[in-house]
Amino acid sequence: MTSTQTAGSTDLARQVAMYRAQVALRAFETRAYDLFLENLVKGTSHLSLGQEAIAAGVAAAMAPDDWTFATYRGHAHTLARGVPMTPVLAELLGRRNGLMRGKGGSMHLTSVSHGVMGSYAVIGSHLPIACGAAWSAQYRGTDQVAVCFFGDGTTNIGAFHEALNFAAIWRLPVVFVCENNLWMEYTRTSEVTAVAHPAADRASAYGLEPILVDGNDADAVYEVARTAIARARAGEGPSLIEAETYRHGGHSRADPGTYRPDDEVEAWLARDPLPMYRARLAASGVGEDELAALEAEVADEVEEATREARAGEQPGEDLLLADVWADGGSAWRN
């Protein structure tokens, strides 16, 4: 699938915004990695380096009150919905000014006010949950759409199957986006998957069309997402998108990713979504000064977020026993 932009100025403005989003995601993840090396990110973290075009492209196709359901690899999807960098970075550092004041951590980023309905760290579980949000929109007659991101390896767990069938039969306004980065943690997904395209080759099992897209091309991703979201909003039911991409680094913070063949890594680095997209914008007439200014702006944003996150206080006793229940507490007895 290719980008089919008519080069109107709104389109170009959107493309510039998508480029900015990708630059921001790249810069944020790079900084998160640096802070991990400084031992400031205490727990685990899973970066989207190399996969930025998907988060940016899909987010650009969403309305402000649509919902995102993300995974442990969810920094990018959270930021792409407009959540500021500081609370996200502070959450990675376990600080009180974090998005969940340190209670969730890198794997559970949530910002309901931005439609980010949570990041889920048990493989597959959030696909049924996204169905529930979509059901709620359908029942209440809002035109909200739930968008649910997950990886290639996730297509082999039971919850994937249940959610896809469920969404299909209830014609739910949910868009499933499988980011196929070829790898699970350290195992190649094709070695443990019965079909070549783990999501697209299974769409027919749920009565859905197969949708394969170049996940390193934000425009292409935007187009398929826009179509899928429009279908969902029109009551035409769910879609399952498989976006082909690659993670530039290891699976999680501690993983150097050495199990991957050099030539594979090189081939994909050569298809890095950022320089490709930058070149496309330049070719479309966006000036180098505009691009450089935007990149500098993002760099400043990251610096500021870093300063603020580092300055964040440690969370304390007052938070520990708070918010198990809706009354704000955790008492299980009288």
Added chain:
Amino acid sequence: MTSTQTAGSTDLARQVAMYRAQVALRAFETRAYDLFLENLVKGTSHLSLGQEAIAAGVAAAMAPDDWTFATYRGHAHTLARGVPMTPVLAELLGRRNGLMRGKGGSMHLTSVSHGVMGSYAVIGSHLPIACGAAWSAQYRGTDQVAVCFFGDGTTNIGAFHEALNFAAIWRLPVVFVCENNLWMEYTRTSEVTAVAHPAADRASAYGLEPILVDGNDADAVYEVARTAIARARAGEGPSLIEAETYRHGGHSRADPGTYRPDDEVEAWLARDPLPMYRARLAASGVGEDELAALEAEVADEVEEATREARAGEQPGEDLLLADVWADGGSAWRN
């Protein structure tokens, strides 16, 4: 698919045996129902009335040391492997001479010495378990095959998906047999399933061929089972068979099945596997006397089993705490 018998005498002998098996399953289930009406079957029970051709056809294609994995609707699959009627009936009655001396009940019939590796009552769970047996055969280099029966509604649960993918990638010698009787408990499966053929339309999601067979024709079932089992034995991996059939009665003992449209029930009763198969044998030259004799034999068998089961003692205290552990006991502490 149609019967493609060459009318050799061994084939005919096998067909007569398959007819006998179907007659026995029918007679057994009918008796189980009568005893339920007498309030002698205490728990629940799920009959295979109408679905006998599948159990009979598949069992005829299995070698003695192949394995059967059945469901709560498993009387037929258990008997078809040669387990005598008395212990099965006695188990339904909760007697000490039952197959598991009353500890399992109707839904958990197991006879390891006949290759019946259990009947499982949580939907879908036995599909992965059958994979494990197949893996064991593969690893140890025996040529055993695991055959796993389940219903149409079972194709929508997560374990189905995990097991099919797992069997496919490890090329396990397992044959999955979906008995599509159109209904779950009281809900029509097509109302909650995204594809028309719940198993066959999903085979491609696991890189498998779709296999649809008339489940009311024991010969047709035998043929597809034979092929699938031969493939499994030859190391060519799993198969997924969808056998179309209908249950004549309700889902379980208490259910009159009134939610089903009369014309649907009538159409399927008109396709009752037993009279059809009987007519086919008669047309192939099997004499009425032979058929009648066999039917009478089965009737006697059922009477005897009924007598013996009714005469069975109640199980007692000695069994209650036995056999949680392999040491025969249930002590969880010293």
Added chain:
Amino acid sequence: MAQLTFREAIARGIAQEMRRDPAVVMLGEDVAAAGGVFKGTVGLLDEFGPQRVRDTPISEQAILGAAMGAAMTGLRPIAEIMFSDFFAVCWDIVVNEIAKSRYMTDGQVSFPLVIRSGNGGGLRFGAQHSQSVENWAMMIPGLKVVVPSSARDVIGLMAAAVRDPDPVVFLEAKALYPTKMDVPDGEIVDALGTARVLRSGDDATVLALGSMVPRTLAAAERLAGEGISVTVIDVRSLIPLDTATILREVARTGRLFTVEENPRVLGWGAEIAAVVTEEIFYDLDGPIVRITTPHIPLPAADALEDLAIPSVERIATTIAKALSD
């Protein structure tokens, strides 16, 4: 006043809440057209229509995931897991997702939902359809756990559960479905976290839950005939747990017995025994005795199942013996 069975009370309780609040919706296997396999939801589809009462595929993770996603976006779903044994196929959604998400999002989301399920033995259904899982649910931080023992409580506690802003696991003892009682007309709304003293005595306090409540009352009656007077408390709500009532009565009587259908090890009584032993140790006059199903899977045969689950006889003799030791 109307005579209602326990199973009829479920539909009445749900209907009461669905009439009040259009955000209350229901889903599960065979709950709509068939009115539930235990006939607990008869009439709801007719009254509330197919948008609010929905049949699902056999996809327990999807059922509870849908309930969760709906609850966090404005609905108040009631989901059915047909037999509580099947919580095991969707336990992740219950314990890792529904129970934890409020805490880990720093309170950004709430889960006002109810998960109903047929629980426990007595129907000769065998090990995979008979288990009592109240202790499974009790030990998970973030879940409320309610177990009614009568038709009236079904209605009142269902209303309380539906109105509660937190996830409630609502366990219906299958053995009680056919039991009947007179239930007042009109709205009934109870409170979670309240145990009920059903009978007052001086020699011991006996705690019971769900299906064990009527048996314990019968045992208490029998003990009264032998000159032993016991307090019987229907615990009703494991989380929140009404320790105030329990500790008060145990302190007053000096002895504690629990009557539990769940298998012995880490049954709900273990927690209460531990709380009592920590907090009012010096008020205890003797050992705490738990009367439970043995630590085994439940057998199918009627003769065996009856031996396994605490009977009136076993309850009465165990208490009498312990008090005379």
Added chain:
Amino acid sequence: MAQLTFREAIARGIAQEMRRDPAVVMLGEDVAAAGGVFKGTVGLLDEFGPQRVRDTPISEQAILGAAMGAAMTGLRPIAEIMFSDFFAVCWDIVVNEIAKSRYMTDGQVSFPLVIRSGNGGGLRFGAQHSQSVENWAMMIPGLKVVVPSSARDVIGLMAAAVRDPDPVVFLEAKALYPTKMDVPDGEIVDALGTARVLRSGDDATVLALGSMVPRTLAAAERLAGEGISVTVIDVRSLIPLDTATILREVARTGRLFTVEENPRVLGWGAEIAAVVTEEIFYDLDGPIVRITTPHIPLPAADALEDLAIPSVERIATTIAKALSD
């Protein structure tokens, strides 16, 4: 004698058993080529080959179903569930299938299998990757549950688990993976169901498990400096439970403390408290005190996680205070 980390001990324990018995096979996510995400299975693929050490898809039900089916047909599988939180996605296979099938088939089948899993907190992984589930497993009839606290015990208990004819849930405290100790060369085979008295004292008995063992020993050391002498028992095996050792020591010291990483309600200590209170009530000199993680999901931030899980400080002060009351 060699210095071994806890994580190295896992591979050594498994290798010891795989060398001995070709029926021992291993499967799980990333266990083969990558040597496990916690590096617990490094070298096994090289030594035993891809037929015996197998990577799987992310399909926990398939992993454990495969282990079960293989165990009932002659193999002795060791399956890995990467984080014990993920038991929730395959709990049915564990509790309804593996745990019950021997009983419900009247002993026709056996399940000689081991399910290893990284358990508990301390790594700042947040609520869905940090939970201690020893109590989940303990309460299921038909499961054995082992929790080693040292590299040496990892080897010996792994051997015992693999050789055991019944299903064993083998929980490896993630916080202990980097800990080191000297381990004797040669075969090590331990016994399930045996607690170990690590330190003997007179004022109280303190039970600990897994990651809480080193902390409890440190607390005991500190208490000794304050003139308080306690027995410390490493429980090691929740099922079978070595109540003989536990009851003997509690009776001798008159006081019992448990130190538990699992959330408070129905933690493993509740069962032991209940057993003690039922069986040796008159030997108790005071309340039983459970020192546990609060009844909450585990928070991610280091500052919060450290507040949640019992620390040496909290263990010591709680014991000192309770004994002085």
